[in-house]
Amino acid sequence: xxxxxxxxxxxxxxxxxxxxxxxxxxxxxxxxxxxxxxxxxxxxxxxxxxxxxxxxxxxxxxxxxxxxxxxxxxxxxxxxxxxxxxxxxxxxxxxxxxxxxxxxxxxxxxxxxxxxxxxxxxxxxxxxxxxxxxxxxxxxxxxxxxxxxxxxxxxxxxxxxxxxxxxxxxxxxxxxxxxxxxxxxxxxxxxxxxxxxxxxxxxxxxxxxxxxxxxxxxxxxxxxxxxxxxxxxxxxxxxxxxxxxxxxxxxxxxxxxxxxxxxxxxxxxxxxxxxxxxxxxxxxxxxxxxxxxxxxxxxxxxxxxxxxxxxxxxxxxxxxxxxxxxxxxxxxxxxxxxxxxxxxxxxxxxxxxxxxxxxxxxxxxxxxxxxxxxxxxxxxxxxxxxxxxxxxxxxxxxxxxxxxxxxxxxxxxxxxxxxxxxxxxxxxxxxxxxxxxxxxxxxxxxxxxxxxxxxxxxxxxxxxxxxxxxxxxxxxxxxxxxxxxxxxxxxxxxxxxxxxxxxxxxxxxxxxxxxxxxxxxxxxxxxxxxx
Numbered sequence: 001x002x003x004x005x006x007x008x009x010x011x012x013x014x015x016x017x018x019x020x021x022x023x024x025x026x027x028x029x030x031x032x033x034x035x036x037x038x039x040x041x042x043x044x045x046x047x048x049x050x051x052x053x054x055x056x057x058x059x060x061x062x063x064x065x066x067x068x069x070x071x072x073x074x075x076x077x078x079x080x081x082x083x084x085x086x087x088x089x090x091x092x093x094x095x096x097x098x099x100x101x102x103x104x105x106x107x108x109x110x111x112x113x114x115x116x117x118x119x120x121x122x123x124x125x126x127x128x129x130x131x132x133x134x135x136x137x138x139x140x141x142x143x144x145x146x147x148x149x150x151x152x153x154x155x156x157x158x159x160x161x162x163x164x165x166x167x168x169x170x171x172x173x174x175x176x177x178x179x180x181x182x183x184x185x186x187x188x189x190x191x192x193x194x195x196x197x198x199x200x201x202x203x204x205x206x207x208x209x210x211x212x213x214x215x216x217x218x219x220x221x222x223x224x225x226x227x228x229x230x231x232x233x234x235x236x237x238x239x240x241x242x243x244x245x246x247x248x249x250x251x252x253x254x255x256x257x258x259x260x261x262x263x264x265x266x267x268x269x270x271x272x273x274x275x276x277x278x279x280x281x282x283x284x285x286x287x288x289x290x291x292x293x294x295x296x297x298x299x300x301x302x303x304x305x306x307x308x309x310x311x312x313x314x315x316x317x318x319x320x321x322x323x324x325x326x327x328x329x330x331x332x333x334x335x336x337x338x339x340x341x342x343x344x345x346x347x348x349x350x351x352x353x354x355x356x357x358x359x360x361x362x363x364x365x366x367x368x369x370x371x372x373x374x375x376x377x378x379x380x381x382x383x384x385x386x387x388x389x390x391x392x393x394x395x396x397x398x399x400x401x402x403x404x405x406x407x408x409x410x411x412x413x414x415x416x417x418x419x420x421x422x423x424x425x426x427x428x429x430x431x432x433x434x435x436x437x438x439x440x441x442x443x444x445x446x447x448x449x450x451x452x453x454x455x456x457x458x459x460x461x462x463x464x465x466x467x468x469x470x471x472x473x474x475x476x477x478x479x480x481x482x483x484x485x486x487x488x489x490x491x492x493x494x495x496x497x498x499x500x501x502x503x504x505x506x507x508x509x510x511x512x513x514x515x516x517x518x519x520x521x522x523x524x525x526x527x528x529x530x531x
Contacts, residue, residue, distance in 0.1 A: 034122045035062045035115060040129065049107075049131040054095035056129055061089040061118040068211075069157070070112030070186065074195075075105065076178040076213050089118040095129070104134035106195045112186050130195055143192035144237030146185055146205045146223065149244040149506040150495065151457075152484075158185045158207050158243065162193065165200040165228060171501055174204060174215045174222075182213055189240070201229040205241040215500075217246045222500055244498045244506040250274075252315050252322040253297075260330040261415055262358075265299040265315055272318045276301055279312040279323075287414060289359040289387045302359050302387075302414050305333070334358055336417045340404070340424045348431065348475050352392040352404065354422075358413035359387040367410035370394060373401035401427045434475040435518040437526065439483065442468045444531035450486040450493060451528075455479055464493055481516040484509055485530045 040056045042049060064086050073081065082096040095109065108130050115124040130137060146158045161179035163169060180201070185191045205223035206215060215222055223243030248269035255265045265276060276290060276299065288303040303311075308328055315322045334357060341353040363382060370378045370392070380394035390411075392404060406422035443449055443465060453461045453473050460481070463471050486495045487508040498506035512528050 032120065032122060033117075034124045035060050035117045036124075037127070042131065044129060044131075045137050046131045047135060047137065049101070049133050052097040054097070054129065054131075056093045056095070058091055058093075058115075061091055062093075062115050062124075063087075063089055063118050064093070064111075064114050065116050065121070067111075067114045070114035072108075072110045072112065072159075072182055072184050074108045074110065074182045074193075075102065075180050076182055078178070081109075101133050104132075106130065106132040106134070106138040106197065108195050110183070112184070128194075138195045138197045140196040140198060140231045141192065141194045142196065142229065142231065142235055142237070143190065145189045145240040146191065147189060147240040147242050148207075148221070149223065149242035149498065150509060152511055155185065155189050155207075156187055158189075158191075158205055159183070159211075159213060160185070160191045160193070160241070161204045161206060161213060162196070162229065163202040163204070165202060169202070174500070175217075176214065178213045179204070196231055198231050201231065203229045203237075203241070205243045207243050217500075218248060221245050223498075224500055224503075226503065226505065242498075242506060246499055247497055250317050250320060252317070252320070252324075255313060255315070255324045255326045257326055257328055257330050260328075260333045261303055261305045262334060263301040263303070263311075263326050264293075265301060265313075265324075267297050267299070267315075267317070269297075271297075271299075274299060274315070274317040277314040277316060279314060280308070280310075282306060282311075287361070289414060291387055304414060333415045333417070336411070336413045336415075336419055338406075338411065338419050338422055340426075342424065342426045344426060346396065346402070346426050346428050347477075348396060348398075348428065348434075352426070353385065354390040354392065354406075354411075356388045356411065356413060356419075358415060358417075360384060360390065360411055361414055361416070362412045363390060364410050367407040369405050371403050372397075378402065396428055398428055398430045401425065431475065432521040433478075435478055435520055435522040435524070436476060437473045437481065437483075437516055437518065437524050438470065439472070440470050440525070440527040441465050441485075442527065442529045444468075444529065445487050448488045448491060449530055450488055450495070452484050452486065454482045454484065464488075476518055478518050478520045478522075481518060483512040483514075483516070483526075483528065485512075485528065487530070 036059045038057045038059050040054065042051055042054065067083060067086060077099040079098040081098060084094045101107070108128055111127045113123040113125050115127045116122060146155055146160065148155055160183050162181040163173060164180045181193055181196060183191050183193050203225040206213065207221040208216070209219040221243045223241040225237065225241060250269040250271060251267060253266040253268060255263055258264050278288065286304055286306065288301060290299055290301045292299055310325050310327045313324050313326065315324060337357045339355050341355060346352060365382045368382060370380045372378055378394055380392055383391045383393060385391045404424045406419060408420055409418040411419045441451060448464065448466045451463045451465055451471065452459050461473055465471065489507050490496060495509065496507050498504050510530055512526065514526050516524055518524060
């Protein structure tokens with residue numbers, strides 16, 4: 001009898017575990033049906049809600065996928081709810097509310113696509129659980145789209161926020177408090193709010209590094225609807241919310257010695273005529289050079305080596321002055337390294353540059369030579385273009401190979417170190433190897449526009465257009481190109497971002513829909529209407 005009972009128990013456990021285990025009977029049809037919510041306790045759209053526990057039942061075993069990313073609770077809670085089980089199949093979801101609920105408020109738990117069946121991962125799309133602590137369920141809706149103001153890459157996982165414009169509202173609220181309502185774009189550019197209350201609202205789009213719905217201008221991108229959102233009047237936004245990264249106010253960070261004779265001054269934000277002023281007394285033969293590092297908030301400062309414990313500076317940026325002491329403790333100098341701007345092919349419009357990591361004090365042209373493939377010497381000039389760059393100027397011929405050489409000690413840097421032997425080989429192509437784009441620009445805006453030619457998001461060329469006119473991009477390599485226009489509202493010939501507190505929208509960027517698949521010896525014509 002005991003053995004029989006043991007067999008029955010074992011069989012029962014096996015059946016239960018088989019039901020929960022992922023898979024389908026051999027040879028059976030594939031399950032393509034999403035799970036269905038059967039019931040909930042308290043029921044869906046309960047009013048006068050005063051509980052802290054919710055259980056939602058489904059018609060089959062489900063699992064929760066990427067719940068932290070998918071779940072959006074609106075209005076946001078200070079203490080996120082505890083949702084179980086996670087990681088194991090179940091026919092129900094438990095929600096434990098750890099926060100004090102607001103009175104007379106409709107709450108929405110939007111699970112996105114997190115609820116999936118255990119067998120085939122069929123998604124229960126945009127699944128929501130709704131309840132109200134008041135007398136009724138708010139039912140107003142509004143929907144729209146979002147877009148990155150500068151970048152045309154696909155936009156995903158952007159939060160859209162609503163702040164009620166009442167007596168407690170002020171502009172700083174977005175830096176300190178969670179919004180009244182929140183939704184997310186998840187895997188598309190579209191968003192939709194539901195179960196909203198009548199009233200007036202500020203609407204923001206937030207692309208944030210965290211997930212707290214608090215705007216941090218240092219790390220987050222923000223966009224805003226200029227006009228007040230009025231419900232129930234507004235139901236659809238006609239234009240996307242363009243989000244952007246704000247320019248940070250200037251702030252000096254620190255100065256540090258990175259190698260003997262080289263100091264880096266770090267800062268953040270916008271620099272305007274930034275420079276460093278040496279306060280310490282130095283010998284008469286002391287030399288210094290400074291240059292901003294490309295794409296970094298860093299000013300590099302090189303100086304002739306000096307036997308001092310420290311140097312004192314004033315770092316100037318407009319009306320801001322910072323006094324800094326830099327301790328000199330490094331023993332090793334940066335050895336001189338030299339590179340060429342040309343790798344393989346020299347474009348007809350380009351100049352060959354010899355670049356160094358350290359400032360150039362002098363160079364000896366007699367130690368440099370340029371010959372063609374017939375070993376015939378080519379006349380050239382060598383001119384200093386910046387503190388660490390020499391231009392090799394010569395009359396280029398089509399479809400010719402060149403060899404540019406330098407003997408040792410042709411270049412002397414700030415530390416009096418010199419180059420080793422240099423040897424660079426490159427060729428030129430014929431004009432027929434390149435293509436052109438002829439663009440008929442029809443500017444229907446009230447502003448000048450900057451036309452930019454792009455290859456893989458990098459600007460190849462740009463033109464400034466003040467009226468409607470035809471422009472031509474010539475001698476282009478056979479590649480895929482895109483074109484965009486910046487509507488230059490302040491005539492500074494560059495794109496300017498926005499500012500939330502100033503209620504300044506970013507300047508508009510308009511992309512031409514055509515993708516140019518350019519071929520050699522080919523001219524492609526296109527019209528670009530900007531309005």
